[in-house]
Amino acid sequence: MTVTQTQTQTQTRNRTRIRTENPAQDRPERQAKIVIRDVGKVFRIRGTDRPFIAVDGIDLDVRDGEFLTLVGPSGCGKSTLLDLIAGLTAPTTGEILIDGEAVTGPGLDRGIVFQQYALFPWRTALANIEFGLEAKAVPRKERRERARHYLDLVGLTGFEHRYPHELSGGMRQRVAIARSLAFDPDVLLMDEPFAALDAQTRESLQEELLRIWEKTNKTIVFITHGIDEAVYLGQRVAVMTSRPGRIKRVIDIAFESREGDLRADPRFGAYRHEIWTLLRDEVAAAQEQERTIG
Amino acid sequence: MADTLAAVPAVPATGTPAGTVPAGTATGTPAGTPAVSPRGDVPTADDRATNFFRVAAGVRSSALPRLSLLLRRTAALALLAGLWETLPRLGVVDRVFAPPLSEVLVAWYDLLVGGQLVEHFQASLIRSLSGFALAIALTIPLGLAIGWYRPVADFLSPVLELFRNTSAVALLPVFILIFGLGEPSKIIFVFYACSWPILLNTISGVRTVEPLLVKSARSMGLSPFRLFQKVILPAAVPTIFTGVRLAGAYSILTLLFAEMVGAKAGLGYLIQDAQFSFRIPDMYAGIITISVLGLLFNLLLVTVERRFSTWRTTS
Numbered sequence: 001m002t003v004t005q006t007q008t009q010t011q012t013r014n015r016t017r018i019r020t021e022n023p024a025q026d027r028p029e030r031q032a033k034i035v036i037r038d039v040g041k042v043f044r045i046r047g048t049d050r051p052f053i054a055v056d057g058i059d060l061d062v063r064d065g066e067f068l069t070l071v072g073p074s075g076c077g078k079s080t081l082l083d084l085i086a087g088l089t090a091p092t093t094g095e096i097l098i099d100g101e102a103v104t105g106p107g108l109d110r111g112i113v114f115q116q117y118a119l120f121p122w123r124t125a126l127a128n129i130e131f132g133l134e135a136k137a138v139p140r141k142e143r144r145e146r147a148r149h150y151l152d153l154v155g156l157t158g159f160e161h162r163y164p165h166e167l168s169g170g171m172r173q174r175v176a177i178a179r180s181l182a183f184d185p186d187v188l189l190m191d192e193p194f195a196a197l198d199a200q201t202r203e204s205l206q207e208e209l210l211r212i213w214e215k216t217n218k219t220i221v222f223i224t225h226g227i228d229e230a231v232y233l234g235q236r237v238a239v240m241t242s243r244p245g246r247i248k249r250v251i252d253i254a255f256e257s258r259e260g261d262l263r264a265d266p267r268f269g270a271y272r273h274e275i276w277t278l279l280r281d282e283v284a285a286a287q288e289q290e291r292t293i294g
Numbered sequence: 295m296a297d298t299l300a301a302v303p304a305v306p307a308t309g310t311p312a313g314t315v316p317a318g319t320a321t322g323t324p325a326g327t328p329a330v331s332p333r334g335d336v337p338t339a340d341d342r343a344t345n346f347f348r349v350a351a352g353v354r355s356s357a358l359p360r361l362s363l364l365l366r367r368t369a370a371l372a373l374l375a376g377l378w379e380t381l382p383r384l385g386v387v388d389r390v391f392a393p394p395l396s397e398v399l400v401a402w403y404d405l406l407v408g409g410q411l412v413e414h415f416q417a418s419l420i421r422s423l424s425g426f427a428l429a430i431a432l433t434i435p436l437g438l439a440i441g442w443y444r445p446v447a448d449f450l451s452p453v454l455e456l457f458r459n460t461s462a463v464a465l466l467p468v469f470i471l472i473f474g475l476g477e478p479s480k481i482i483f484v485f486y487a488c489s490w491p492i493l494l495n496t497i498s499g500v501r502t503v504e505p506l507l508v509k510s511a512r513s514m515g516l517s518p519f520r521l522f523q524k525v526i527l528p529a530a531v532p533t534i535f536t537g538v539r540l541a542g543a544y545s546i547l548t549l550l551f552a553e554m555v556g557a558k559a560g561l562g563y564l565i566q567d568a569q570f571s572f573r574i575p576d577m578y579a580g581i582i583t584i585s586v587l588g589l590l591f592n593l594l595l596v597t598v599e600r601r602f603s604t605w606r607t608t609s
Contacts, residue, residue, distance in 0.1 A: 086513050106513045116328070118510035122528045124607040132514045163605045183514070 072240030425484025437496025495537025
């Protein structure tokens with residue numbers, strides 16, 4: 001166990017060093033879709049002058065077409081990091097590059113999927129999927145066609161004219177995923193999208209997400225609480241520290257394919273334990289923090 | 295459906311011995327009862343979903359419970375009508391001041407045939423609707439602006455707060471001074487009274503839009519204007535409509551008062567005039583008319599509201 005751990009650790013370190021020392025001829029650097037450099041975000045606590053450091057000194061590269069999962073104790077700033085990549089808030093320090101260009105605001109090159117679906121309740125499933133296409137000024141007819149295509153992709157054919165309240169949680173999340181895919185972003189940012197679903201629905205959606213990812217070659221950053229989910233979905237798992245959130249370690253999940261019962265693979269258990277060990281101390285630290293603040 | 299029919303006799307839930315049930319009655323069983331899917335296997339998510347919709351659509355309804363509901367709903371009304379009819383006749387109440395319902399209805403019919411009722415009704419309706427329509431046209435945009443733009447809210451709030459606590463009734467003499475005794479003062483009066491529920495609901499409708507929806511729309515790069523048009527406005531519609539419905543009721547209630555203070559036509563005038571000239575049954579006829587008008591108006595608005603917000607969870 002310790003052997004694997006140190007190996008991964010050194011591997012990661014090596015890669016980072018090479019990249020920073022020799023950026024010009026470094027292949028991974030060119031391939032990086034998202035580059036997060038020394039990013040920090042400080043909020044001011046309402047009604048006081050006290051600063052609240054949400055994330056600090058985050059360095060992370062996400063390769064083009066990669067599926068990266070992000071785990072960390074609650075309140076460690078995972079969602080803040082996602083908001084920063086989405087361009088919904090600006091970093092206090094550092095910068096975020098997408099395809100080498102600094103993020104200055106939200107855009108249709110990135111799509112977000114939220115835990116609470118965030119579907120527009122007055123729009124049908126189809127009209128919800130069309131929303132981003134309207135923002136992109138796609139003609140009406142093409143909008144319809146594309147929306148139908150993505151509704152098919154998430155397996156909801158026949159539910160075009162249902163309103164969100166007429167759909168189950170799993171179906172709503174499928175619509176939300178279809179909505180984010182429909183305007184064809186390069187990057188999909190997912191904030192604990194399956195956390196509110198029951199175990200069975202979650203597993204089937206995880207499989208489906210992998211299928212969609214393989215089919216569409218999107219770069220996916222996926223936040224989760226579940227270690228199993230992180231190992232199952234991610235090609236790499238980034239583990240964050242407790243607040244202020246930093247990247248503690250990035251672990252390569254070296255499965256050749258995700259066919260079959262991956263969870264029964266002994267390596268799955270090993271990865272799982274490794275991440276669990278990394279998280280245990282951070283969770284304890286986070287709880288300690290909450291106690292002192294509360 | 296064939297599976298459904300076959301499944302029915304196997305379940306003797308109806309109390310009739312299985313087999314004696316004719317095939318015809320089996321078709322009458324409410325849909326959505328069997329949990330087995332048409333393929334006979336474990337229901338899939340989609341099967342469960344369609345089943346759920348079928349039940350949610352309220353397919354199961356029978357005539358008998360409906361009748362009992364109708365009885366329960368009308369019992370109190372019937373009792374009231376009965377008391378109104380009998381108490382004056384028995385001498386429990388003075389029939390000069392409270393004539394039996396039948397006499398009031400006769401008076402109402404005479405007013406209708408004589409044409410006075412239509413004339414007063416029309417005068418009232420025009421005033422109410424004008425004030426009400428004016429309130430909708432002017433106040434909704436104002437409320438949207440206040441709810442959406444902080445500076446507008448900061449600028450107007452103190453004035454609005456002051457006026458909100460000034461009763462329309464207190465301002466009626468002012469309206470009459472400025473606009474005279476004719477139609478304008480009454481319409482302005484109704485407008486003023488109707489504006490508040492619409493304004494306050496519009497503001498709160500805009501301000502209480504689910505932040506996650508705004509965030510989601512912003513993440514898709516919507517401009518502030520598009521965000522307002524495509525998210526804030528549709529999300530606020532149900533709340534705005536609550537205000538419109540309240541205003542509908544106010545428009546009739548307040549108009550009546552204005553017509554009693556100074557008018558030569560209208561239902562308020564009819565009621566007041568009938569009382570002054572001691573035509574008591576006419577007075578009650580006017581009151582009944584105004585109640586029914588209010589009821590119908592509200593019913594109309596509820597129907598429109600339903601059309602506008604089919605997407606809302608109705609459980």
